[in-house]
Amino acid sequence: MSGKVIKIKPKVLIKMVEERVTGENIAGEFLMPPSYIGSLTLLESAMLLAFIKVIRPIKVFEFGTFMGHTSVFLARNIDENGVVYTLDIPCEDVDRKSFDSKAEEVDHMLRLQSVEEQAKCIEKERDEIKAKIVRLLCNSLTFSTSELTKQCGLIFVDGGHETEIIKSDTQKALEMLSEGGVLVWHDYNSDVFTDVTEFVDAYSVEHSIFHIAHTNMAFMWPGMEPELLALHDVNQ
Structure with a gap:
């Protein structure tokens, strides 16, 4: 693995x-x-649950709703008065016909599927859980973080997988991240979405980033690095 x-x-x-x-x-x-x-x-879900148990976030933000499976999982496990904001691309923005890589082709397929299925996991969920989920239909590249600045204790980046989008989503995630909060990237070390790995590896040169073994998750948890490193050393 390159980077740090x-x-x-x-x-x-x-x-x-x-x-x-x-x-x-x-x-x-x-x-x-x-x-x-x-x-x-299941392991990746358990790792998100671990972050929730430690941080106990009231506001959670997800880049990339897709079917809404992760949105529902987060909403079920945060506090009763918590809110999950989940952002996905609107149907009018899904119009690309040609691709420069396999990752772009798969991303396009997922966007089309997302538009067709309309976050079906959220729609099937019981009312009290649905009430904790706020859906945002917006291109993440043009999304404004002004109403959520420094308010989100857990941010899950799992939207578009091109470098431009990952970079933008990461910057906006940091704008929304509250003190003690964690930023989690999905599809790190993926065989398909290699831009995620390349971006995170490069980002790790100047930031402390961890990859959870046996998952496609990497995360940045400002202020918690000493505890993480101490436990890492003990559990080698």
Whole structure:
């Protein structure tokens, strides 16, 4: 792996939760992983749950709604008064016909599927969970973060996979990230979406970034690096 991304075991995050949640069993509401491409594995969902248990965010932001599976998972597991903002591209912006790479072709296919399916996981969810989800139909390149500046404790970047979009989404994520919050990228180390890995590796030269083993997740958690590194050293 190039760059300075630090690979940690999943139990590093699990240990962080165990040290904070001591008087009860650690539990969450999980959904069966769907069959379509780009969805979270159970382990990746568990890692998002670990971030939620440590941070207890009131506001969560997701770049890339797709079917809404992750949106529902997040909404089920944040506090009762929490909100999940999930952004996806509107149908009028999905019009590209030619592609320069396999990743661009797959991204286009996913966008078309997203438009056709209309976040079906959200629509099928029970009302009290749907009420915690705010859908934003907007091209992330033109999205304004002004109303959410420094307010989101967990931000999940899983939208467009081209370098231009990843760079823009990352910058906007940092604008919205609250103190103590975590920024998570999906599709890191993917065989298809190589731009994500290249961007994150380059970004890690000047920022502390971690990759969770056995997942396609990388994350940046400002202020938590000493604890993460200490647990990483213990669990080598």
